[in-house]
Amino acid sequence: xxxxxxxxxxxxxxxxxxxxxxxxxxxxxxxVALDGLTFSVPPGQVxxxxxxxxxxxxxxxxxxxxxxxxxxxxxxxxxQPVTEQARRRFGYMPEExxxxxxxxxxxxxxxxGRLHDMxxxxxxxxxxxxxxxxxxxxRESAKLEALSHGNQQRVQLAxxxxxDPELLVLDEPFAGLDPGGVDDMTEILAERARAGVTVxxxxxxxxxxxxxxxxxxxxxxxxxxxxxAVADLERGDRPRLAVRVAGDQAGDWAARLxxxxxxxxxxxxxxxxxxxxxxxxxxxxxxxxxAAGAVEHFSFASRRLSEVFRDVTGEEA
Amino acid sequence: xxxxxxKHSVNxxxxxxxxxxxxxxxxxxxxxxxxxxxTIVLLLVVAAGVVIPAVLAHTAKxxxxxxxxxxxxxxxxxxxxxxxxxxTGVTVVPQPSLAAGEAALRSGQLDVVLVNNSEVVVKQVxxxxxxxxxxxxxxAIADVAGxxxxxxxLPPGAADRGVTLPVRGLTxxxxxxxxxxxxxxxxxxxxxxxxxxxxxxxxxxxxxKQNRIVEVILASVRPIQLLVGKVTGIGVLAxxxxxxxxxxxxxxxxxxxxxxxxxxxxxxxIVGAVFLVLGYAFYCTAFAAAGSLVSRQSDVGSVIxxxxxxxxxxxxxxxxxIYANGANLFYKVLGxxxxxxxxxxxxxxxxxxxxxxxxxxxxxxxxAGTVWMARIAATIYGRSILxxxxxxxxxxxxxxxxxx
Numbered sequence: 016x017x018x019x020x021x022x023x024x025x026x027x028x029x030x031x032x033x034x035x036x037x038x039x040x041x042x043x044x045x046x047v048a049l050d051g052l053t054f055s056v057p058p059g060q061v062x063x064x065x066x067x068x069x070x071x072x073x074x075x076x077x078x079x080x081x082x083x084x085x086x087x088x089x090x091x092x093x094x095q096p097v098t099e100q101a102r103r104r105f106g107y108m109p110e111e112x113x114x115x116x117x118x119x120x121x122x123x124x125x126x127x128g129r130l131h132d133m134x135x136x137x138x139x140x141x142x143x144x145x146x147x148x149x150x151x152x153x154r155e156s157a158k159l160e161a162l163s164h165g166n167q168q169r170v171q172l173a174x175x176x177x178x179d180p181e182l183l184v185l186d187e188p189f190a191g192l193d194p195g196g197v198d199d200m201t202e203i204l205a206e207r208a209r210a211g212v213t214v215x216x217x218x219x220x221x222x223x224x225x226x227x228x229x230x231x232x233x234x235x236x237x238x239x240x241x242x243x244a245v246a247d248l249e250r251g252d253r254p255r256l257a258v259r260v261a262g263d264q265a266g267d268w269a270a271r272l273x274x275x276x277x278x279x280x281x282x283x284x285x286x287x288x289x290x291x292x293x294x295x296x297x298x299x300x301x302x303x304x305x306a307a308g309a310v311e312h313f314s315f316a317s318r319r320l321s322e323v324f325r326d327v328t329g330e331e332a
Numbered sequence: 333x334x335x336x337x338x339k340h341s342v343n344x345x346x347x348x349x350x351x352x353x354x355x356x357x358x359x360x361x362x363x364x365x366x367x368x369x370x371t372i373v374l375l376l377v378v379a380a381g382v383v384i385p386a387v388l389a390h391t392a393k394x395x396x397x398x399x400x401x402x403x404x405x406x407x408x409x410x411x412x413x414x415x416x417x418x419x420t421g422v423t424v425v426p427q428p429s430l431a432a433g434e435a436a437l438r439s440g441q442l443d444v445v446l447v448n449n450s451e452v453v454v455k456q457v458x459x460x461x462x463x464x465x466x467x468x469x470x471x472a473i474a475d476v477a478g479x480x481x482x483x484x485x486l487p488p489g490a491a492d493r494g495v496t497l498p499v500r501g502l503t504x505x506x507x508x509x510x511x512x513x514x515x516x517x518x519x520x521x522x523x524x525x526x527x528x529x530x531x532x533x534x535x536x537x538x539x540x541k542q543n544r545i546v547e548v549i550l551a552s553v554r555p556i557q558l559l560v561g562k563v564t565g566i567g568v569l570a571x572x573x574x575x576x577x578x579x580x581x582x583x584x585x586x587x588x589x590x591x592x593x594x595x596x597x598x599x600x601x602i603v604g605a606v607f608l609v610l611g612y613a614f615y616c617t618a619f620a621a622a623g624s625l626v627s628r629q630s631d632v633g634s635v636i637x638x639x640x641x642x643x644x645x646x647x648x649x650x651x652x653x654i655y656a657n658g659a660n661l662f663y664k665v666l667g668x669x670x671x672x673x674x675x676x677x678x679x680x681x682x683x684x685x686x687x688x689x690x691x692x693x694x695x696x697x698x699x700a701g702t703v704w705m706a707r708i709a710a711t712i713y714g715r716s717i718l719x720x721x722x723x724x725x726x727x728x729x730x731x732x733x734x735x736x
Binding site for chain 2: 174
């Protein structure tokens with residue numbers, strides 16, 4: 016099942032596109048990691064990249080940085096194929112975190128900044144700034160291995176942010192973060208997006224994604240199975256209603272509804288969840304409910320992102 | 333996004349990024365405790381190697397000198413004077429005939445035989461000995477005896493024949509022991525530095541692969557830049573350490589008057605330096621490629637062993653050349669085979685078994701081999717550095733069309 020709501024969200028479609036993944040394909044032996052993966056990300060947005068384990072998220076992110084070879088497809092940045100020079104303006108937080116354990120964090124960040132075309136002086140300034148911002152002031156000369164796991168994650172984030180990247184690609188940035196770290200990460204991602212940075216991140220924590228992202232792409236077996244604004248995906252193409260009629264614990268009134276209007280999904284102690292038939296008018300349901308008794312509750316019920324995810328992938332996040 | 337500035341600026345950027353990688357290696361390793369400790373230990377070994385033989389030489393065991401013909405008292409006086417000049421204790425043993433003296437030389441009962449007014453005989457003359465150096469007692473006796481002949485008799489034509497008596501060896505001449513020991517010093521230096529720094533390269537690559545920073549770095553630089561930067565940085569440290577050791581060797585040698593440093597003719601130092609650099613260049617990329625095959629640093633040891641085998645063979649066999657008279661054909665072949673030449677050729681040259689032009693030919697062969705090795709190693713490294721999981725097999729990496 017494929018859900019595409021791009022057409023239903025003109026504000027996304029009309030926006031300029033910064034990052035495009037076009038027809039990416041890659042196999043590892045008999046395993047298909049990417050199967051013509053195509054989606055695009057607008058600038059100035061926090062974009063979620065979702066999919067079950069093994070769906071190809073990490074391979075796709077690596078492809079953006081050219082650290083995995085593609086059999087077919089192209090990654091484009093502002094309409095041009097990505098060059099080495101463009102990549103040095105990207106920031107990357109790989110799934111498998113990696114820094115030098117025995118190197119001092121200030122030096123380490125400075126080194127990584129210089130590899131992204133910063134001068135030694137500006138790299139040092141940026142390193143100090145990010146160390147402070149991430150609550151690690153005073154630990155500049157500490158070796159990475161001397162820091163707690165959560166703090167090592169913060170240094171890893173700083174490494175991705177050092178050079179003020181135009182594109183931030185973060186693979187599972189929330190994995191292993193404590194609640195304080197999650198808040199910091201959320202704040203920084205939102206702030207970067209407001210500054211016009213394109214932010215793409217993958218996550219299994221759909222509650223977080225729902226909260227942070229404006230739009231998502233859900234992939235499964237190397238292909239996009241759903242994409243669009245989070246609000247649109249949650250509304251879906253067939254709106255759902257939650258209705259309660261006083262005194263009708265079994266929801267008998269709803270069972271008598273014309274299937275051409277709505278069908279019952281579930282009844283929870285009198286609260287009936289209905290899926291509206293395509294093109295049907297929700298007011299007909301309200302009329303039927305009022306005919307059966309006093310309507311105590313009537314609302315549109317949006318689906319959770321996790322339900323959308325389950326529907327399109329057949330798996331739990 | 334097009335690269336502005338054309339090829340020139342791209343090259344400069346290429347070098348700049350590579351230099352940043354090299355700079356990190358030098359800073360991080362140069363101030364590590366391991367580097368300081370290894371430098372101190374190596375310098376102490378070098379110092380001991382120079383000073384101890386020199387100290388022992390001053391308390392050398394008395395030399396037994398045979399005399400043939402002439403007046404025993406006068407000849408004993410000549411030998412004593414020569415012993416005094418060279419700081420050597422002497423015991424004079426009159427011989428009934430030259431034949432008896434030569435027999436005693438061969439059996440080791442005598443060290444030198446002075447034949448009245450005609451010559452000085454020793455078991456073996458050193459090929460590289462210029463007058464006055466290395467020969468020690470025998471040449472001193474020749475000098476003193478020659479002088480006394482000149483002063484005492486002034487026979488017609490004495491000036492034509494020169495003052496000093498000829499020194500004759502019973503067996504064919506060979507390179508002096510000090511020259512050979514200098515060769516040994518060179519070989520130990522080449523072997524220790526290539527092995528030690530090669531292991532560091534492989535461990536460093538393994539570390540980057542194990543802790544996955546390689547993915548962060550390769551998002552902004554190419555694998556070849558990371559590879560070249562790493563081996564250049566570590567190479568600078570290796571050469572600095574080598575230069576320090578050679579300086580201490582020559583400086584201390586001159587200070588204590590060691591015959592070991594005396595034997596360090598400029599030729600041996602130059603050949604040693606050239607083959608140290610070439611040997612490092614040949615092996616550094618191979619060690620890096622080996623390190624890139626494993627996913628855990630602890631597995632590095634097993635993959636670098638095959639890389640070291642040619643060095644181990646050449647190093648082990650070098651002792652047979654240093655203490656033998658003339659290298660065998662097999663060892664000479666090793667001197668021209670790029671993987672073994674960095675160790676074998678300095679030995680052959682120091683032992684006087686090959687002339688300078690052959691060392692130059694060997695250097696060209698190693699340089700060509702280095703280019704070949706670097707290409708293969710860069711391919712292996714580039715294809716395996718991002719592969720995790722089980723150890724990467726060479727066959728997989730070199731298979732046609734394979735990529736990360």
